[in-house]
Amino acid sequence: MKVRSIDDLESLKGKYYPLIKQRLGYRNGLGLTQIMVCSGTACTSSESDALYQELERELARCNLNHNVRVNRTGCFGFCQHGPIMMVHPGEIFYCRVKPEDVKEFVQTHLVDGQLLDRLFYRDATGKRVSSIKDIHFFKAQKRIVLQNCGVINPEEIGEYIARDGYFSLADIILNKQPGDIIDIISKSGLRGRGGAGFPTGKKWEMTAAQDVNPKYVVCNADEGDPGAFMDRSILEGDPHSVLEAMSIAGYCIGAGQGYIYIRAEYPIAVERLEMAINQAREIGILGPGLFGSSFDFDIELRFGAGAFVCGEETALLHSVMGQRGEPRPRPPYPAQEGLWGKPTLISNVETYANIPALLRSGWEWYQGHGTATSKGTKVFSLAGKINNTGLIEVPMGTSLRTIIFDIGGGIAVDRQFKAVQTGGPSGGCIPAKFLDLPVDYETLKETGSIMGSGGIIVMSEDNCMVDLARFYLEFTQDESCGRCTPCRVGTKRMLEILKRIIEGQGEMEDLEILEELAFDVRDASLCGLGQTAPNPVISTLRYFKEEYIAHIRDKICPAGVCKELLTYQVDEEKCIACGLCAKACAVGAISGAPKQPYQIDPQKCVKCASCVAKCPKKAILKGAGREVAGQ
Amino acid sequence: MKSELEKGPSDIEKSYVYKEQGQQLGNVIADEKEKHFQALDHIIERYSQEPGQLIRILLKAQDIFGYLPEEVQAYIALKTGVPVSEVNGVVTFYSLFATEPRGKNIFKVCMGTACYVKGAQEIMSTLKEHLKIDEGGITSDRLFTLETTRCVGACGLAPVLLANERVYGEAKAAEVPKIIQNYRKGEKIESKKH
Numbered sequence: 001m002k003v004r005s006i007d008d009l010e011s012l013k014g015k016y017y018p019l020i021k022q023r024l025g026y027r028n029g030l031g032l033t034q035i036m037v038c039s040g041t042a043c044t045s046s047e048s049d050a051l052y053q054e055l056e057r058e059l060a061r062c063n064l065n066h067n068v069r070v071n072r073t074g075c076f077g078f079c080q081h082g083p084i085m086m087v088h089p090g091e092i093f094y095c096r097v098k099p100e101d102v103k104e105f106v107q108t109h110l111v112d113g114q115l116l117d118r119l120f121y122r123d124a125t126g127k128r129v130s131s132i133k134d135i136h137f138f139k140a141q142k143r144i145v146l147q148n149c150g151v152i153n154p155e156e157i158g159e160y161i162a163r164d165g166y167f168s169l170a171d172i173i174l175n176k177q178p179g180d181i182i183d184i185i186s187k188s189g190l191r192g193r194g195g196a197g198f199p200t201g202k203k204w205e206m207t208a209a210q211d212v213n214p215k216y217v218v219c220n221a222d223e224g225d226p227g228a229f230m231d232r233s234i235l236e237g238d239p240h241s242v243l244e245a246m247s248i249a250g251y252c253i254g255a256g257q258g259y260i261y262i263r264a265e266y267p268i269a270v271e272r273l274e275m276a277i278n279q280a281r282e283i284g285i286l287g288p289g290l291f292g293s294s295f296d297f298d299i300e301l302r303f304g305a306g307a308f309v310c311g312e313e314t315a316l317l318h319s320v321m322g323q324r325g326e327p328r329p330r331p332p333y334p335a336q337e338g339l340w341g342k343p344t345l346i347s348n349v350e351t352y353a354n355i356p357a358l359l360r361s362g363w364e365w366y367q368g369h370g371t372a373t374s375k376g377t378k379v380f381s382l383a384g385k386i387n388n389t390g391l392i393e394v395p396m397g398t399s400l401r402t403i404i405f406d407i408g409g410g411i412a413v414d415r416q417f418k419a420v421q422t423g424g425p426s427g428g429c430i431p432a433k434f435l436d437l438p439v440d441y442e443t444l445k446e447t448g449s450i451m452g453s454g455g456i457i458v459m460s461e462d463n464c465m466v467d468l469a470r471f472y473l474e475f476t477q478d479e480s481c482g483r484c485t486p487c488r489v490g491t492k493r494m495l496e497i498l499k500r501i502i503e504g505q506g507e508m509e510d511l512e513i514l515e516e517l518a519f520d521v522r523d524a525s526l527c528g529l530g531q532t533a534p535n536p537v538i539s540t541l542r543y544f545k546e547e548y549i550a551h552i553r554d555k556i557c558p559a560g561v562c563k564e565l566l567t568y569q570v571d572e573e574k575c576i577a578c579g580l581c582a583k584a585c586a587v588g589a590i591s592g593a594p595k596q597p598y599q600i601d602p603q604k605c606v607k608c609a610s611c612v613a614k615c616p617k618k619a620i621l622k623g624a625g626r627e628v629a630g631q
Numbered sequence: 632m633k634s635e636l637e638k639g640p641s642d643i644e645k646s647y648v649y650k651e652q653g654q655q656l657g658n659v660i661a662d663e664k665e666k667h668f669q670a671l672d673h674i675i676e677r678y679s680q681e682p683g684q685l686i687r688i689l690l691k692a693q694d695i696f697g698y699l700p701e702e703v704q705a706y707i708a709l710k711t712g713v714p715v716s717e718v719n720g721v722v723t724f725y726s727l728f729a730t731e732p733r734g735k736n737i738f739k740v741c742m743g744t745a746c747y748v749k750g751a752q753e754i755m756s757t758l759k760e761h762l763k764i765d766e767g768g769i770t771s772d773r774l775f776t777l778e779t780t781r782c783v784g785a786c787g788l789a790p791v792l793l794a795n796e797r798v799y800g801e802a803k804a805a806e807v808p809k810i811i812q813n814y815r816k817g818e819k820i821e822s823k824k825h
Contacts, residue, residue, distance in 0.1 A: 041783070041784055041785050041798075042785050042787045042788055042800070044798075045785050045788055045791075045798035045799075045800045046788065046800055079785075079786075079787025079788065080787050080788075082787070082788075223784065224781065224782075225782070226742070226743030226744040226745070226746075226747075226781065226782035227743055227744040227745045227782060227786050228782070228784075228786075229782075229784035229785070229786055229787075232784045264690055264727060265727075265780070265781070265783055265784075266784065267796075300681075302683065302684075302686070302687070303686055303687055303690055304686075304725075305686050305689070305690060305725035305726070305727040305728060306725050306726035306727035306728075306781060307724060307725050307726060308781070319686065320683055321682065321683040322682075322683035322684060322685035322686050322687075322721070323683075323685075323717070323720075323721065324720050324721055324724040325724060325725070326724075340682070381786060383744070383745035383786035383787065383789060384744070384745055384748050384749070384789075385748065385749075389745075389786060389787040389788075389789070390787050391787075421744065424744070455744070455786075457744050457745055457748065459748060463748050468748075471744070471747055472744075475742075481724070
């Protein structure tokens with residue numbers, strides 16, 4: 001069936017809505033139980049697919065498959081506790097469900113009508129929580145972009161329509177003028193979620209104003225920042241929202257073709273997108289003559305093959321055209337000359353995903369969220385030394401403290417918070433004193449970091465900030481495409497200095513050179529990669545200079561990370577003289593006699609830590625008398 | 632590292648020699664190679680008419696051959712009309728493309744930030760030690776290649792080890808020998824289809 005009008009959409013919605021209604025916590029009168037199994041990447045890695053199949057098998061075996069339906073759904077964001085499974089009615093939330101648990105679950109929950117509380121989430125106080133509504137992690141969020149993740153089956157277009165999807169598109173194509181829509185986007189205050197925060201409405205306006213044909217719409221799904229996975233989760237959980245927004249953009253700027261540039265390393269997202277595009281084409285929501293109008297719009301996928309620089313828009317355009325992904329100077333901006341020299345609108349996945357919700361509820365509503373300069377919500381991925389790793393969405397302006405210690409559940413009790421890194425390799429480290437600042441584009445910039453795409457990585461006292469700066473610089477140096485000299489050579493020289501410092505060969509004047517070089521690279525590089533590559537160095541130098549000095553002057557690594565600066569010692573009180581360490585030592589640096597504490601010869605020791613692994617009494621210490629972390 | 636297999640056949644043929652060891656070599660190699668180039672022809676036919684699909688063709692070609700030797704690059708250039716210098720330029724630019732043969736099993740350690748702060752380094756060094764190869768290396772029996780990968784986005788499960796398509800989340804260095812052993816014995820747990 002081809003969808004030609006809003007009435008056609010209504011009838012499709014009517015068919016799927018009862019299912020959705022139940023998942024939103026209402027009665028649906030169908031007498032049906034629905035099980036939602038998370039099929040995002042994180043849960044799939046922890047075997048949610050096997051869980052899904054086992055559920056189907058067991059339901060068939062117990063003859064329950066008519067009354068119980070198993071669905072795949074997108075990321076709930078609670079990745080640490082996966083695989084996640086939610087049962088409706090009741091919104092019962094089960095965590096860490098293994099295929100082995102299926103038999104017991106079916107018997108207890110579905111047959112006997114009891115709750116299987118063994119699989120409930122345990123909150124901070126140790127209490128078991130049955131419903132998603134009572135889990136603080138979810139209660140504290142505001143989900144606009146992620147509203148469909150965990151609710152709909154992303155592989156079924158009807159379920160997206162039942163959530164009022166594609167209604168905005170139909171209404172716009174059939175009844176509205178492009179200028180009015182661009183006006184709404186501008187008034188909403190939506191800014192690009194890819195990092196730089198350029199006003200989205202302005203971008204649309206600029207591209208629409210070009211009097212050249214054809215034009216193109218491009219979605220940047222080359223989520224390259226290590227530690228960021230929000231775009232992937234949106235594409236896996238709600239692909240149609242991006243397709244709808246791109247089609248709207250196409251109508252508004254006058255483009256007929258869209259491209260989604262996605263990483264080949266995201267197989268699930270690619271598969272879901274391909275499925276979504278095909279389903280939309282089948283019912284006439286993509287392709288020639290959308291909704292029976294004269295407006296044609298289609299979307300194709302283009303694959304990134306592993307190059308971080310392709311997140312930069314001009315490099316991305318080269319890559320979409322199948323070339324080496326090297327950036328070029330701007331202007332001309334892509335809005336003027338983009339793909340094949342034609343005007344091109346490029347936005348990031350999350351930016352597009354905001355648009356259907358924004359148009360459904362109006363710009364006044366959208367403006368009600370966020371801060372003066374940054375409107376709406378932001379999706380963040382939490383990772384690193386934080387208790388609840390996963391995906392969250394909060395209004396702009398929420399403080400880092402709320403994000404990390406309230407929603408994120410803080411860090412392990414025996415560890416201390418040291419810094420938080422935002423913005424990936426282009427961002428910086430933010431120390432504890434700024435935890436209460438509201439998170440928006442401007443504030444983060446003032447602290448020396450950036451919003452970036454929204455990765456938040458939490459670090460504790462056993463992360464070395466100098467080593468972290470080296471880690472990021474190694475990444476950007478490796479990913480530098482080599483086109484411009486400041487980035488190609490500058491990052492290399494900076495990396496050499498950092499490596500010297502880490503190995504204990506640094507001099508105090510290195511710090512000045514490093515800083516000077518960092519500013520030069522920032523100011524002189526051609527594209528965003530080089531201009532932001534020094535940020536991790538600049539921000540750690542600004543807030544953690546004493547750590548650099550400790551490495552250089554005292555030749556110690558306070559966090560106990562940098563191998564060359566460690567010394568291993570035997571704790572004489574704990575040592576039981578078993579001799580295992582001496583046997584494990586490949587270079588013969590450990591000697592001892594029966595009933596005497598063993599000794600490590602620092603001249604011979606190569607700091608491989610094999611003795612630490614072997615010692616049954618944890619009697620070998622590294623660094624300045626600190627017990628080896630995590631052993 | 633080059634083994635006794637190197638007796639003159641092309642790089643591609645060499646990789647077949649490894650795959651089909653113990654069988655009647657001559658015919659098998661020719662057949663297999665023929666089949667692979669036919670599969671490549673289909674891909675080229677399917678995509679070469681659309682603008683900018685070179686990267687997709689190369690990705691698919693790598694799926695077929697395991698890597699992209701000069702012979703395959705030249706073939707693609709010839710068939711698509713893209714200059715071979717440009718094909719080679721693209722192949723060498725992107726990190727997903729390999730120009731050297733790779734092992735039957737590919738272990739990749741995620742070196743994203745989340746994995747790094749949670750000890751991916753240790754997983755890497757244990758793998759190096761047990762496989763006796765360096766990063767980017769291939770074992771002499773051509774069973775394993777060891778690589779690092781950019782963030783795979785499973786940061787909630789850091790540190791992450793990928794064995795072919797399978798993701799091992801919250802990987803521990805102590806589990807590494809067992810994982811290697813499983814693949815060595817051929818008890819490969821089927822990579823999951825979604």
